[in-house]
Amino acid sequence: MRTKRDHPQPQLRLLPPLETLIPEDYYLRRLNRVLDLSFVHAAVADRYSEYGRPSVDPEVIIRLFLLQAIDGLPSVRALMQRVQVDLAYRWFIGYEIDEALPDHSTLSKALDRFGDVVFNELFARSIAQCRASGLVSGKLFHVDATTIRADVDAATVGHASCADADARFGKFPGRRTAPGYKQHTVVDDRSRVIVGLTVTPANRSEHDEALTVLDQAVAHAGQTPEAVCGDAAYASGEHRAACEQRGIRLVSPPPQVPKRALFTVDDFAYDDSCDVFVCPNGEHLSYVGGVSARPKQRRYAVARSTCRRCPLKERCTTSARRELKMGSSPAALHRLRADSQTAEFKALYRRRAPVIEGIFAEAKQWHGLRRAWRRGLLKMKIQCWLVSAVLNFRRLMALGPHLGISPAVRSLMNALRRIAGALRRLPLMERLVIAPQLIW
Numbered sequence: 001m002r003t004k005r006d007h008p009q010p011q012l013r014l015l016p017p018l019e020t021l022i023p024e025d026y027y028l029r030r031l032n033r034v035l036d037l038s039f040v041h042a043a044v045a046d047r048y049s050e051y052g053r054p055s056v057d058p059e060v061i062i063r064l065f066l067l068q069a070i071d072g073l074p075s076v077r078a079l080m081q082r083v084q085v086d087l088a089y090r091w092f093i094g095y096e097i098d099e100a101l102p103d104h105s106t107l108s109k110a111l112d113r114f115g116d117v118v119f120n121e122l123f124a125r126s127i128a129q130c131r132a133s134g135l136v137s138g139k140l141f142h143v144d145a146t147t148i149r150a151d152v153d154a155a156t157v158g159h160a161s162c163a164d165a166d167a168r169f170g171k172f173p174g175r176r177t178a179p180g181y182k183q184h185t186v187v188d189d190r191s192r193v194i195v196g197l198t199v200t201p202a203n204r205s206e207h208d209e210a211l212t213v214l215d216q217a218v219a220h221a222g223q224t225p226e227a228v229c230g231d232a233a234y235a236s237g238e239h240r241a242a243c244e245q246r247g248i249r250l251v252s253p254p255p256q257v258p259k260r261a262l263f264t265v266d267d268f269a270y271d272d273s274c275d276v277f278v279c280p281n282g283e284h285l286s287y288v289g290g291v292s293a294r295p296k297q298r299r300y301a302v303a304r305s306t307c308r309r310c311p312l313k314e315r316c317t318t319s320a321r322r323e324l325k326m327g328s329s330p331a332a333l334h335r336l337r338a339d340s341q342t343a344e345f346k347a348l349y350r351r352r353a354p355v356i357e358g359i360f361a362e363a364k365q366w367h368g369l370r371r372a373w374r375r376g377l378l379k380m381k382i383q384c385w386l387v388s389a390v391l392n393f394r395r396l397m398a399l400g401p402h403l404g405i406s407p408a409v410r411s412l413m414n415a416l417r418r419i420a421g422a423l424r425r426l427p428l429m430e431r432l433v434i435a436p437q438l439i440w
Contacts, residue, residue: 199381
């Protein structure tokens with residue numbers, strides 16, 4: 001029989017506590033188990049007066065911003081509308097079902113009041129928790145950058161009327177140019193925990209920011225990695241030399257030398273002791289000055305008379321003399337080129353894209369990092385710290401019942417699981433023989 005349900009009339013009824021309505025395995029419950037915001041009140045204590053009306057609890061404000069980052073909500077208005085109707089959101093911030101919520105303007109004002117310190121601390125503590133749980137191996141890092149579209153009209157960038165004075169034009173997917181910001185990121189290879197993060201306008205190159213974010217990652221991880229992987233944008237003699245000073249192997253493919261009929265830079269040997277290049281005919285190319293357009297580059301050349309009488313000149317250059325333009329650390333670049341041909345280098349580099357590109361895809365697809373929520377470099381940093389902290393907390397949440405178990409015990413448990421799996425694949429009679437021996 002076909003029926004129709006009438007809309008119920010409002011009735012007075014008693015509701016159970018919100019605590020009983022949230023499933024035990026719900027993601028906000030799991031996040032609440034790993035979330036430690038005990039530092040918040042001390043971090044913002046100097047931002048409040050001792051007098052006046054009672055404020056919204058600062059921890060509640062941080063929890064609200066975490067909710068925005070978790071679901072990638074584009075504005076605080078959309079966030080508060082969601083909190084109004086979502087019981088789990090209310091439970092997460094500690095508000096009862098009939099309790100009046102903060103106004104969305106309170107959150108906007110809180111960003112200006114808090115500044116960046118508390119959000120930076122939240123991100124740093126998410127890394128520390130991952131370290132304490134054994135998630136950060138610290139042996140292999142991956143570095144890369146991603147662009148984030150600014151909330152501004154492209155036609156106004158660079159003008160006094162621009163709503164976001166910090167945004168700059170940068171390259172986005174599809175070779176298009178748009179105003180935005182750039183997040184420079186370092187990720188631990190084993191667990192995909194974000195251990196380093198800086199934010200700049202979109203016109204800042206990955207190469208120029210690499211060492212800054214790498215040093216930050218080393219400080220957060222508490223140890224120096226054996227190697228760091230980056231794409232070709234990070235390949236230079238300068239970076240190779242800087243990484244060698246830090247005891248780190250740079251895994252970044254140097255630019256390919258085009259195959260031509262003339263000799264390429266790979267045909268010239270470099271003598272580090274004399275700072276000269278040796279051509280195929282044995283002549284020395286010495287330093288002759290810099291490159292005006294690129295201050296960090298150096299020019300090496302040989303005398304015109306030497307080139308004029310060289311029997312290999314036709315295979316070397318069509319100019320009056322052969323000249324090489326190199327970076328500030330040509331010896332280190334030569335070592336990088338040689339290292340890039342090894343099988344171990346290529347195997348390490350293949351690990352890069354699935355790890356760090358996957359992190360960027362996760363942040364943009366699920367957590368709203370594709371576009372800036374607010375305007376200004378400071379607000380962009382806060383958004384990036386929030387999203388990165390959420391990603392790190394997700395790694396902690398994945399530990400589930402193993403959270404709090406020491407890394408050594410967890411490693412032993414994993415080894416026992418592998419042994420049990422190997423035993424299950426053996427025939428029954430072999431299991432009966434081997435299992436007692438393992439127990440003994």
